[in-house]
Amino acid sequence: MAEHAEGQQHPLNVYFWIWGLLFLLSGLSYATDFLPHGYLRWGLILLFMFLKAGFIIAIFMHMAWERLALIYAIFAPPTAIIVLIAAMALEGDYTLLTRGTFFDEPPAPTGQLDGH
Amino acid sequence: MQQSALIDSAYDKPGHPGIIDDWSADKQTFPVPWGKAMMWIFLLSDIFIFSIFLTGYMTVRMSNPVDWPIASEVFALTIFGYNMPLILIAIMTFILITSSGTMALAVNYGYRGDKKKTTILMVVTAILGASFVGMQAFEWTHLIVDLGVRPWSNPLGAPQFGSTFFMITGFHGLHVTIGVIYLGIVAFKVWRGDYEERGYEIVEIAGLYWHFVDLVWVFIFAFFYLW
Numbered sequence: 269m270a271e272h273a274e275g276q277q278h279p280l281n282v283y284f285w286i287w288g289l290l291f292l293l294s295g296l297s298y299a300t301d302f303l304p305h306g307y308l309r310w311g312l313i314l315l316f317m318f319l320k321a322g323f324i325i326a327i328f329m330h331m332a333w334e335r336l337a338l339i340y341a342i343f344a345p346p347t348a349i350i351v352l353i354a355a356m357a358l359e360g361d362y363t364l365l366t367r368g369t370f371f372d373e374p375p376a377p378t379g380q381l382d383g384h
Numbered sequence: 385m386q387q388s389a390l391i392d393s394a395y396d397k398p399g400h401p402g403i404i405d406d407w408s409a410d411k412q413t414f415p416v417p418w419g420k421a422m423m424w425i426f427l428l429s430d431i432f433i434f435s436i437f438l439t440g441y442m443t444v445r446m447s448n449p450v451d452w453p454i455a456s457e458v459f460a461l462t463i464f465g466y467n468m469p470l471i472l473i474a475i476m477t478f479i480l481i482t483s484s485g486t487m488a489l490a491v492n493y494g495y496r497g498d499k500k501k502t503t504i505l506m507v508v509t510a511i512l513g514a515s516f517v518g519m520q521a522f523e524w525t526h527l528i529v530d531l532g533v534r535p536w537s538n539p540l541g542a543p544q545f546g547s548t549f550f551m552i553t554g555f556h557g558l559h560v561t562i563g564v565i566y567l568g569i570v571a572f573k574v575w576r577g578d579y580e581e582r583g584y585e586i587v588e589i590a591g592l593y594w595h596f597v598d599l600v601w602v603f604i605f606a607f608f609y610l611w
Contacts (some may be wrong), residue, residue: 275495275583275584275585275588276491276495276588277492277495277496278492280489280492283485283488283489283492286488287481287484287485287488290481290484290485291478291481294474294477294478294481297605297606297610298470298474298477300610301456301469301470301610302469309610310611313606313610313611314606316606317602317603317605317606320602321599321602321603324484324595324598324599324602325595325599327488328484328487328488328591328595328598329591329592329595329596329599330588334416335395335402335403335406335414335415336399336400336402336403337402337403337406337407337413337414338414338416338421338424340403341413341414341424342424342425342427342428345428345432346428346431346432346435349431349432349435349436349439352435352436352439353439353442356439356440356442356443357442357443357446359443359447360442360443360444360445360446360447361446361447362447363443363446363447364446364447364448364449367447367449368449371449
């Protein structure tokens with residue numbers, strides 16, 4: 269674990285490989301723009317996004333060589349975001365449904381509302 | 385680095401037992417320079433800010449009955465007579481990836497003690513970052529002046545496109561701008577020789593910030609421009 273005391277020192281080749289790989293992945297994610305909207309396109313967007321993010325964090329930001337204590341301290345808290353995303357996806361669907369029900373159709377005649 | 389032998393023996397447990405050992409033993413938890421730990425914690429707060437922006441964007445886009453503008457058409461450019469969809473954003477993406485690479489090399493040469501190469505690579509990184517901001521200014525001008533998009537209205541469709549676009553790319557652009565200034569200052573101090581005695585950890589810390597800016601762009605590119 270000498271690199272922790274001496275700073276992060278790795279062979280230059282590692283960086284050039286990852287650099288090239290990030291270029292390739294960026295090109296591929298740009299290419300998804302030519303696909304029709306659908307699960308294939310969305311899946312590929314997410315795949316290339318997570319691969320790029322992973323290589324940047326692991327190699328360029330040196331997380332692959334840090335101790336687990338630091339990795340967990342930084343990347344465990346953001347998993348809470350998944351709950352927010354799920355909740356907001358439900359909420360977004362519900363709002364769209366409500367808007368469809370109340371804004372798209374003409375207002376109900378007052379006579380019908382009196383019956384309630 | 386006379387401390388290195390001491391640090392090695394205190395942080396030698398690998399894997400999950402190592403986590404317990406690092407947190408519970410009577411020692412510093414993270415065997416990294418304090419500035420690096422603090423930068424990571426700052427980046428953690430930034431992860432939350434950008435995640436919440438993107439989640440907000442997802443919510444307004446999902447709940448919108450009005451058509452969302454098609455990003456690949458909005459950000460298309462005509463180059464040499466060809467209409468190229470989303471090309472400006474693709475160029476910006478490649479510029480940012482390139483600058484991340486030069487930054488990674490700057491960190492590496494810093495730890496080798498190569499003052500000249502570190503300075504040059506950091507200046508190149510800053511110039512690439514500045515050109516990214518310049519292209520973003522061009523993109524904003526195009527949207528505001530030519531297309532008439534505003535944070536509160538949008539002639540192309542859903543008004544929320546305007547508000548989320550200016551909010552998310554604006555906040556990211558602000559990060560890039562601050563990063564360019566930060567890199568410029570650190571590059572100047574490297575060139576002046578401030579870190580010859582103290583060591584070049586500061587270059588790695590500045591690098592962490594810069595890579596994070598690139599990292600955020602990966603997510604913005606995927607969710608805002610491609611989705």
